[in-house]
Amino acid sequence: MITLEYKVGQIVYSKDGHDKGEAMMVLSVEDRYLYLANGKTRKLGKPKRKKIIHVQPTHYVDANMAEKLTQNDFILDADIRxxxxxYQVKAVDC
Structure with missing residues:
Protein backbone atom coordinates (compact mmCIF):
# COMPACT_ATOMS: atom_id res chain seq x y z
CA MET A 1 0.00 0.00 0.00
CA ILE A 2 1.36 3.40 -0.98
CA THR A 3 0.96 6.15 1.59
CA LEU A 4 1.17 9.75 0.56
CA GLU A 5 2.74 12.38 2.71
CA TYR A 6 0.56 15.42 3.28
CA LYS A 7 2.11 18.73 4.25
CA VAL A 8 0.78 21.86 5.91
CA GLY A 9 -0.01 24.41 3.19
CA GLN A 10 -0.69 21.74 0.55
CA ILE A 11 -3.69 22.12 -1.75
CA VAL A 12 -6.03 19.11 -1.93
CA TYR A 13 -9.39 18.38 -3.54
CA SER A 14 -12.26 16.79 -1.68
CA LYS A 15 -13.37 13.49 -3.23
CA ASP A 16 -16.45 12.86 -1.06
CA GLY A 17 -19.12 14.70 0.88
CA HIS A 18 -20.97 17.97 0.42
CA ASP A 19 -17.73 19.70 -0.56
CA LYS A 20 -16.88 17.20 -3.35
CA GLY A 21 -14.54 18.68 -5.97
CA GLU A 22 -13.68 21.72 -3.87
CA ALA A 23 -10.07 22.87 -3.42
CA MET A 24 -8.93 23.22 0.19
CA MET A 25 -5.71 23.89 2.05
CA VAL A 26 -4.23 21.54 4.65
CA LEU A 27 -3.96 23.34 7.99
CA SER A 28 -2.71 20.38 10.00
CA VAL A 29 -2.15 16.64 9.75
CA GLU A 30 -3.09 14.29 12.58
CA ASP A 31 -2.71 10.56 12.08
CA ARG A 32 -5.32 9.57 9.43
CA TYR A 33 -7.04 12.97 9.39
CA LEU A 34 -6.43 16.32 7.76
CA TYR A 35 -7.81 19.63 8.96
CA LEU A 36 -8.83 21.66 5.91
CA ALA A 37 -10.05 25.18 5.20
CA ASN A 38 -10.98 27.10 2.07
CA GLY A 39 -11.65 30.52 3.59
CA LYS A 40 -15.29 30.57 2.42
CA THR A 41 -17.46 27.74 3.70
CA ARG A 42 -14.73 26.28 5.91
CA LYS A 43 -12.93 28.97 7.81
CA LEU A 44 -9.87 28.94 10.02
CA GLY A 45 -12.01 29.05 13.15
CA LYS A 46 -13.75 25.79 12.28
CA PRO A 47 -11.71 23.71 9.82
CA LYS A 48 -13.08 20.55 8.22
CA ARG A 49 -11.74 17.31 9.68
CA LYS A 50 -11.49 14.86 6.80
CA LYS A 51 -10.00 11.40 6.43
CA ILE A 52 -6.96 11.20 4.18
CA ILE A 53 -8.69 8.66 1.92
CA HIS A 54 -11.38 11.24 1.09
CA VAL A 55 -9.05 13.80 -0.49
CA GLN A 56 -7.13 13.97 -3.76
CA PRO A 57 -3.68 15.50 -3.22
CA THR A 58 -1.94 17.90 -5.55
CA HIS A 59 1.80 18.43 -5.71
CA TYR A 60 1.42 22.13 -4.92
CA VAL A 61 2.38 23.45 -1.49
CA ASP A 62 2.07 27.20 -0.93
CA ALA A 63 5.43 27.87 0.75
CA ASN A 64 4.39 31.24 2.18
CA MET A 65 1.23 29.84 3.79
CA ALA A 66 3.05 26.71 4.99
CA GLU A 67 5.62 28.85 6.78
CA LYS A 68 2.94 30.99 8.41
CA LEU A 69 0.94 27.95 9.52
CA THR A 70 3.92 26.14 11.03
CA GLN A 71 5.06 29.27 12.88
CA ASN A 72 1.51 30.06 14.07
CA ASP A 73 1.64 33.50 12.46
CA PHE A 74 -1.52 35.57 12.05
CA ILE A 75 -3.52 34.38 9.03
CA LEU A 76 -6.83 35.52 7.61
CA ASP A 77 -9.40 33.50 5.71
CA ALA A 78 -8.70 35.90 2.83
CA ASP A 79 -5.09 34.66 2.75
CA ILE A 80 -6.31 31.11 2.20
CA ARG A 81 -8.77 32.21 -0.49
CA TYR A 87 -3.18 27.85 -7.44
CA GLN A 88 -6.28 27.46 -9.61
CA VAL A 89 -5.02 30.18 -11.99
CA LYS A 90 -1.64 28.40 -12.26
CA ALA A 91 -3.38 25.05 -12.89
CA VAL A 92 -5.45 26.53 -15.73
CA ASP A 93 -2.38 28.12 -17.34
CA CYS A 94 -0.54 24.76 -17.53
Whole structure:
Protein backbone atom coordinates (compact mmCIF):
# COMPACT_ATOMS: atom_id res chain seq x y z
CA MET A 1 0.00 0.00 0.00
CA ILE A 2 1.36 3.40 -0.98
CA THR A 3 0.96 6.15 1.59
CA LEU A 4 1.17 9.75 0.56
CA GLU A 5 2.74 12.38 2.71
CA TYR A 6 0.56 15.42 3.28
CA LYS A 7 2.11 18.73 4.25
CA VAL A 8 0.78 21.86 5.91
CA GLY A 9 -0.01 24.41 3.19
CA GLN A 10 -0.69 21.74 0.55
CA ILE A 11 -3.69 22.12 -1.75
CA VAL A 12 -6.03 19.11 -1.93
CA TYR A 13 -9.39 18.38 -3.54
CA SER A 14 -12.26 16.79 -1.68
CA LYS A 15 -13.37 13.49 -3.23
CA ASP A 16 -16.45 12.86 -1.06
CA GLY A 17 -19.12 14.70 0.88
CA HIS A 18 -20.97 17.97 0.42
CA ASP A 19 -17.73 19.70 -0.56
CA LYS A 20 -16.88 17.20 -3.35
CA GLY A 21 -14.54 18.68 -5.97
CA GLU A 22 -13.68 21.72 -3.87
CA ALA A 23 -10.07 22.87 -3.42
CA MET A 24 -8.93 23.22 0.19
CA MET A 25 -5.71 23.89 2.05
CA VAL A 26 -4.23 21.54 4.65
CA LEU A 27 -3.96 23.34 7.99
CA SER A 28 -2.71 20.38 10.00
CA VAL A 29 -2.15 16.64 9.75
CA GLU A 30 -3.09 14.29 12.58
CA ASP A 31 -2.71 10.56 12.08
CA ARG A 32 -5.32 9.57 9.43
CA TYR A 33 -7.04 12.97 9.39
CA LEU A 34 -6.43 16.32 7.76
CA TYR A 35 -7.81 19.63 8.96
CA LEU A 36 -8.83 21.66 5.91
CA ALA A 37 -10.05 25.18 5.20
CA ASN A 38 -10.98 27.10 2.07
CA GLY A 39 -11.65 30.52 3.59
CA LYS A 40 -15.29 30.57 2.42
CA THR A 41 -17.46 27.74 3.70
CA ARG A 42 -14.73 26.28 5.91
CA LYS A 43 -12.93 28.97 7.81
CA LEU A 44 -9.87 28.94 10.02
CA GLY A 45 -12.01 29.05 13.15
CA LYS A 46 -13.75 25.79 12.28
CA PRO A 47 -11.71 23.71 9.82
CA LYS A 48 -13.08 20.55 8.22
CA ARG A 49 -11.74 17.31 9.68
CA LYS A 50 -11.49 14.86 6.80
CA LYS A 51 -10.00 11.40 6.43
CA ILE A 52 -6.96 11.20 4.18
CA ILE A 53 -8.69 8.66 1.92
CA HIS A 54 -11.38 11.24 1.09
CA VAL A 55 -9.05 13.80 -0.49
CA GLN A 56 -7.13 13.97 -3.76
CA PRO A 57 -3.68 15.50 -3.22
CA THR A 58 -1.94 17.90 -5.55
CA HIS A 59 1.80 18.43 -5.71
CA TYR A 60 1.42 22.13 -4.92
CA VAL A 61 2.38 23.45 -1.49
CA ASP A 62 2.07 27.20 -0.93
CA ALA A 63 5.43 27.87 0.75
CA ASN A 64 4.39 31.24 2.18
CA MET A 65 1.23 29.84 3.79
CA ALA A 66 3.05 26.71 4.99
CA GLU A 67 5.62 28.85 6.78
CA LYS A 68 2.94 30.99 8.41
CA LEU A 69 0.94 27.95 9.52
CA THR A 70 3.92 26.14 11.03
CA GLN A 71 5.06 29.27 12.88
CA ASN A 72 1.51 30.06 14.07
CA ASP A 73 1.64 33.50 12.46
CA PHE A 74 -1.52 35.57 12.05
CA ILE A 75 -3.52 34.38 9.03
CA LEU A 76 -6.83 35.52 7.61
CA ASP A 77 -9.40 33.50 5.71
CA ALA A 78 -8.70 35.90 2.83
CA ASP A 79 -5.09 34.66 2.75
CA ILE A 80 -6.31 31.11 2.20
CA ARG A 81 -8.77 32.21 -0.49
CA UNK A 82 -5.98 34.12 -2.26
CA UNK A 83 -3.62 31.11 -2.15
CA UNK A 84 -6.32 28.79 -3.52
CA UNK A 85 -7.20 31.26 -6.26
CA UNK A 86 -3.57 31.66 -7.32
CA TYR A 87 -3.18 27.85 -7.44
CA GLN A 88 -6.28 27.46 -9.61
CA VAL A 89 -5.02 30.18 -11.99
CA LYS A 90 -1.64 28.40 -12.26
CA ALA A 91 -3.38 25.05 -12.89
CA VAL A 92 -5.45 26.53 -15.73
CA ASP A 93 -2.38 28.12 -17.34
CA CYS A 94 -0.54 24.76 -17.53
Missing amino acids: KALKS
